[in-house]
Amino acid sequence: MQSQTRTYFDEMNTGPAGVRDLYANYANWLRDVPPEQLESKRQEAELLFRRVGITFNVYGENAGTERLIPFDVIPRLLAAKEWDVLSKGSIQRVRALNMFLHDIYHDREIIKVGLVSESILTHSQYRPEMFDVDVPGGIYAHIAGIDIVRTGENQFYVLEDNLRTPSGVSYMLEDRKMMMRLFPELFRRYSIAPVEHYPQVLKNNLRAVAQSGVKDPTVVLLTPGAYNSAYFEHAFLAQQMGVELVEGQDLFVRGNAVYMRTTEGPKRVDVIYRRLDDEYIDPLAFNPDSMLGVPGLFSVYRNGGVTLANAVGTGVADDKSTYIRVPEMIKFYLGEEPILANVPTYELSKKDDLAYVLDNLPELVVKEVQGSGGYGMLVGPTASKQEITDFRDRVLANPSNYIAQPTLALSTCPTLVEQGIAPRHVDLRPFVLSGETVTLVPGALCRVAMREGSLVVNSSQGGGTKDTWVLQERSSQEVSAIDAALKDKVAVC
Amino acid sequence: MLSRTANHLYWMARYIERAENMARILDVTANMALVPNAALSEAALWQPALEISGNAESFQERFSDFTASNVIHFLAMDPENPSSIYSALYSARENARAVRVAMTSETWENINALWLEFSQFEGKDLALDGLREFCDWVKARSHLFRGVSFGTMLRDDAFQFLRLGTFIERADNTARLLDVKYHLLLPKEEEVGGGVDYYEWSAVLRSVSAFQAYQKVFNDTIQPWRVAELLVLRKDMPRSLHACFTEITAILENLTTGRHVECRRIAGEINASLQYGRMDHIFQNGLHEFLTEFIECNNQLGAEIQNSFLNIHAA
Numbered sequence: 131m132q133s134q135t136r137t138y139f140d141e142m143n144t145g146p147a148g149v150r151d152l153y154a155n156y157a158n159w160l161r162d163v164p165p166e167q168l169e170s171k172r173q174e175a176e177l178l179f180r181r182v183g184i185t186f187n188v189y190g191e192n193a194g195t196e197r198l199i200p201f202d203v204i205p206r207l208l209a210a211k212e213w214d215v216l217s218k219g220s221i222q223r224v225r226a227l228n229m230f231l232h233d234i235y236h237d238r239e240i241i242k243v244g245l246v247s248e249s250i251l252t253h254s255q256y257r258p259e260m261f262d263v264d265v266p267g268g269i270y271a272h273i274a275g276i277d278i279v280r281t282g283e284n285q286f287y288v289l290e291d292n293l294r295t296p297s298g299v300s301y302m303l304e305d306r307k308m309m310m311r312l313f314p315e316l317f318r319r320y321s322i323a324p325v326e327h328y329p330q331v332l333k334n335n336l337r338a339v340a341q342s343g344v345k346d347p348t349v350v351l352l353t354p355g356a357y358n359s360a361y362f363e364h365a366f367l368a369q370q371m372g373v374e375l376v377e378g379q380d381l382f383v384r385g386n387a388v389y390m391r392t393t394e395g396p397k398r399v400d401v402i403y404r405r406l407d408d409e410y411i412d413p414l415a416f417n418p419d420s421m422l423g424v425p426g427l428f429s430v431y432r433n434g435g436v437t438l439a440n441a442v443g444t445g446v447a448d449d450k451s452t453y454i455r456v457p458e459m460i461k462f463y464l465g466e467e468p469i470l471a472n473v474p475t476y477e478l479s480k481k482d483d484l485a486y487v488l489d490n491l492p493e494l495v496v497k498e499v500q501g502s503g504g505y506g507m508l509v510g511p512t513a514s515k516q517e518i519t520d521f522r523d524r525v526l527a528n529p530s531n532y533i534a535q536p537t538l539a540l541s542t543c544p545t546l547v548e549q550g551i552a553p554r555h556v557d558l559r560p561f562v563l564s565g566e567t568v569t570l571v572p573g574a575l576c577r578v579a580m581r582e583g584s585l586v587v588n589s590s591q592g593g594g595t596k597d598t599w600v601l602q603e604r605s606s607q608e609v610s611a612i613d614a615a616l617k618d619k620v621a622v623c
Numbered sequence: 624m625l626s627r628t629a630n631h632l633y634w635m636a637r638y639i640e641r642a643e644n645m646a647r648i649l650d651v652t653a654n655m656a657l658v659p660n661a662a663l664s665e666a667a668l669w670q671p672a673l674e675i676s677g678n679a680e681s682f683q684e685r686f687s688d689f690t691a692s693n694v695i696h697f698l699a700m701d702p703e704n705p706s707s708i709y710s711a712l713y714s715a716r717e718n719a720r721a722v723r724v725a726m727t728s729e730t731w732e733n734i735n736a737l738w739l740e741f742s743q744f745e746g747k748d749l750a751l752d753g754l755r756e757f758c759d760w761v762k763a764r765s766h767l768f769r770g771v772s773f774g775t776m777l778r779d780d781a782f783q784f785l786r787l788g789t790f791i792e793r794a795d796n797t798a799r800l801l802d803v804k805y806h807l808l809l810p811k812e813e814e815v816g817g818g819v820d821y822y823e824w825s826a827v828l829r830s831v832s833a834f835q836a837y838q839k840v841f842n843d844t845i846q847p848w849r850v851a852e853l854l855v856l857r858k859d860m861p862r863s864l865h866a867c868f869t870e871i872t873a874i875l876e877n878l879t880t881g882r883h884v885e886c887r888r889i890a891g892e893i894n895a896s897l898q899y900g901r902m903d904h905i906f907q908n909g910l911h912e913f914l915t916e917f918i919e920c921n922n923q924l925g926a927e928i929q930n931s932f933l934n935i936h937a938a
Contacts, residue, residue: 183723183735356721369724380625391626393780393878393932 139282140553141206141543152209152601159316160204160544160551168546171312172203178311184304184366186359186589200594201305202545203312206556206576213323213600216286216560217570219470220276222460224562227291227447229463231270235260235443245458254500255445257408259415263432265441266339267566272403272439273332274562275299275575278470280541287473287538289557291456293440293448295405298575298595299561300363303328303370305597306573321602325573328561329370332403335565336371339437340400347400350374350390352381354406354422364405373403383426386435401437402427408442450475450533451499473538479530487534488525491518496525496534511537540585543596545578555579557587558598572600624725629784630933631722635734636788638715642708643765644796645698648672650758651830655823656691669694675796675803676706692750699749699757708761712741726785727775730768737764780878787874787928794867795921797831801854802914805847824850831862851910852902864917865897871924878932886927893920 142153149157176198179185185196208216233240234256240246250256275296277289306325310317333349340347353364355377368375380390381399389396404411410420415428430436446452454475457468476483476494487494491510498506508521525532542553560574576596577587587593652672656665666689673679673694681704686693701707716738723731744757769789776782804827824845828834833853840857841849858865872894875887905913 180739181736182728182732183720356717365723369728374625374628375722375724376625377627380627393624393626393629393784 138539138553138555139280139285139541141280141541141556143544143553152207155319156205156207156316159319165550168203168551172201172546175201175203175308175312178308179304182304184300184362186362199301199589200580200592201308202578202580202594202596203309204544204546204551205309205597205599206543206558207599207601210323210600210602213572215469216278216558216574217572219286219288219468220274220278220560220562220570221568222464222466222469223276223288223291223456224271224274224564225568226456226460226463227274227293228268228270228564228568230452230459231441231444231447232265232268233463234446236262240459240462243462245462246452246455250446250452253446253449253451255408255443255449257443257446259428259432260441260443264434266341266437269339269439269564270441270444271447271562272335272339272441272564273299274564275559276562278558278560278574279473279538280558281539282541286470288456288470289473289538291448291453292559293444294407295440296559296561297360297363297405298559298577299328300366301595302561302573302575302598304366305595309597320599323572323600323602325571328563328571329367331563331565331569331571332367333371333373335563336401336403336439338565339439341434341437344400348373348398349401349403350376350381350399352376352378352402352404352406352411354378354410358405360405367403378406378421378423381424381427383424383430386430386433388424388427388430388436399436401439403439408445411438411442449500450497454533473535476534477530478525478532478534483534484525484529488522491522493537494534495537496521496532499531499533509537538585543576543578545580545594545596547580547582552582554582555585555587556596574598624780624784626933628722628725629780630929631718632725632781632784633788633928633933635715635718635722636785637792638711638718639734639765639768640789640792641706641796642711642715642761644793644800645676645706645708645711646758646761646765647830647832648675648800649695649698649754650762651826653691653695653754653758654829655826665690671803672698675799677799678704678706690750692748695750695754696748699754700745700747709741712738712761725781726772729775730772733764733768733771737768740764783874783878784932787871787878790867790870790874791921791925791928793862794864794871795918797854797862797864797867798914798918798921800827800830801851802911802918805851805910805914821845828853833860833862836860848902848906851905855905855913856897856900856902858898865894868894868897875928884927884931886924886931889920889924889927893917893924 142149142157144150179198179201183196185198230240234250241248241250251258271293273296275292275298277292278286279289280286302325336349337347349371350373351364351368351371353361353375355361358364365375374390376390381388382391382396383389384396388399388402390399406422409417411423412425412428413420413423414425427436428442431438431442453472454477457472460466460468476487478484478487487496491508492513494510496508496510508517510518513521540555540557543556544551545554547554556576556578558574558576560570562568562570576598577589578594578596579585579587580592580594649672652669656668669691670679670689673682673689676698678698682694682697686697697704697707699708702709702713704710716734719726719731719734740760744753744760747753749757772782772785776785821844824847825834827850828837828845831854837845837850837853840853843849853860853863855864857863858869860866868890872890875884875890879887
């Protein structure tokens with residue numbers, strides 16, 4: 131039974147009987163597939179994922195505890211024209227954010243014109259060590275994960291720009307591989323844009339940001355190690371790109387260069403795709419207790435002896451107080467109108483916003499500016515009266531530490547769960563790659579909250595993934611022609 | 624390649640080989656238990672299995688009796704015994720996981736599947752039932768590992784280190800097996816060449832898949848010194864010491880082209896003794912002494928390989 135009082139936009143269904151045009155063919159196919167068959171495909175996928183070792187590690191449990199992320203066999207579809215908007219909008223944001231990062235670590239024009247407050251320079255993710263450091267191509271966020279949610283046919287919102295070490299792209303690629311294996315007929319029937327070239331694009335970009343003068347740059351992927359929660363992804367990307375997967379202990383600094391220890395002696399490294407946060411990359415420069423990084427790495431980096439991707443200090447651009455400014459940044463740096471909207475956000479440092487928020491706490495989500503991972507926040511609609519009263523006091527004590535947003539009616543997508551096929555909330559994370567150009571492959575990680583009514587899609591909280599199909603549209607005549615051709619083929623066999 | 628990667632590959636291969644050899648020892652011991660032999664008590668039958676693997680002491684710290692059940696559990700399934708098949712396969716998989724990028728995905732998936740399949744044997748008392756199936760499974764997985772790595776991996780350094788691990792471990796195991804069995808089956812020197820128990824010697828041969836080879840090569844009833852010759856000096860016998868060192872010297876040649884590295888000299892020296900050695904000389908000086916020295920030299924070689932390639936030195 132649905133207890134929810136709100137209605138949500140559904141990616142497939144427009145009502146009890148109606149289906150969005152985009153899904154018409156798929157919905158027909160889905161209706162004819164016996165539920166047991168879908169369930170057996172789901173089990174097959176689980177078996178294969180486990181066999182390949184597509185798992186994530188869970189912190190706090192026994193070392194080496196490996197879990198599968200639930201995989202849903204029903205894909206999320208996007209029309210080519212929907213994708214066009216999302217992709218252009220994501221690229222636009224990343225271009226502006228890269229310019230912002232360059233600016234904030236150089237001339238700080240954006241502070242001078244008053245669009246961003248000077249207090250950003252005291253922000254915990256701001257790295258004063260990066261001031262006046264030139265990074266190759268002016269690129270800071272080589273890989274960015276833009277979290278997008280949908281609330282209606284044409285209502286897309288950016289929830290977050292992940293500019294540090296965004297993860298999940300391996301699931302985009304592995305989910306696709308799995309879907310092609312499980313449902314080859316659907317791939318023949320539809321024209322689904324391919325995503326498999328992602329590692330190649332990434333590798334080309336990483337090679338392009340080596341220091342000038344390096345002819346054949348050596349790229350490595352730096353991982354915290356096999357017990358990191360995203361280790362599978364690190365290994366997967368290194369393998370797909372054909373680069374060494376290194377740990378901190380494999381690298382050392384000599385002179386103004388970084389080397390890896392090989393069986394034939396030291397080998398120079400030019401570009402490090404690091405999947406370690408700033409704090410851990412160099413115990414001499416940042417967290418002295420970190421065993422994961424490379425002593426002296428940051429000083430080589432500052433002097434241009436090695437390129438890090440993403441650059442050090444990108445965190446200052448992906449926090450909530452900066453997020454609010456992204457639409458203005460786009461106008462300021464690019465002179466363009468933002469293609470994708472932010473979630474409307476109230477800044478409690480502003481008097482009007484504060485008054486509105488205090489009057490409407492039960493409908494809003496209130497977050498700490500620098501908080502993350504769901505800590506220090508109030509979700510109005512599910513909070514008790516007491517919790518709201520307590521939170522009001524905390525907000526009043528230091529209003530500028532908080533922002534508020536409406537609770538979003540995240541779209542749902544039909545999902546195979548124990549009870550059969552049911553709507554579950556989804557989000558979307560396309561990965562934007564910056565090198566000589568800023569691009570993305572036509573696809574994204576689609577996360578799905580597997581629990582009924584839940585809006586939390588994080589894998590650490592039971593979220594699953596779906597393959598995302600960007601469809602080149604085909605008319606129903608074309609599809610029936612293909613079906614007929616396929617049937618003939620089967621008959622001949 | 625990265626020293627750390629080479630190290631993981633080398634040990635991954637060693638652990639798989641170790642698991643296979645342990646399975647072979649358990650398998651033939653269990654088989655020997657089926658042959659009526661009043662002279663051999665249960666303890667006398669199972670204790671050598673512990674000695675071959677160099678585990679007798681740690682076993683006695685925890686168990687009082689050398690019963691089939693205790694020994695089989697200890698050598699096959701005991702997570703607390705670092706040399707058990709369980710521990711070897713666990714370590715092989717952990718090493719593989721750390722460097723899954725360095726091997727083909729088929730090789731990695733094969734090792735991962737091995738570990739996932741292992742769970743079907745956990746919690747079973749193999750002494751009661753299923754030991755043979757278990758040993759067959761371990762051997763088959765080891766064959767599969769060698770086949771998939773041999774059939775899919777680029778012949779680069781990663782492959783060489785993987786093969787190196789296999790043969791260093793195998794040489795060690797064959798030498799230990801022969802040493803313990805020879806001791807056990809021929810307690811007094813004058814009995815060398817005397818009457819032997821056909822079943823026991825054929826079991827030794829079977830444990831290294833050499834029973835049919837023996838028939839082909841010697842076309843004779845089983846003589847202990849010939850068993851020794853087959854397992855020490857015959858280059859064409861894939862688990863013999865000489866065969867292992869033919870591979871090891873070639874691999875080290877490949878890895879060190881032109882460079883003088885101590886481990887290559889040691890391997891060459893051992894190989895020469897196997898290539899030009901004569902069985903009657905070895906017996907004159909004592910097979911036990913020969914094998915003891917061999918095991919020592921092989922360990923020293925392992926340490927040198929570790930020094931030359933695998934340990935991470937400070938810059």
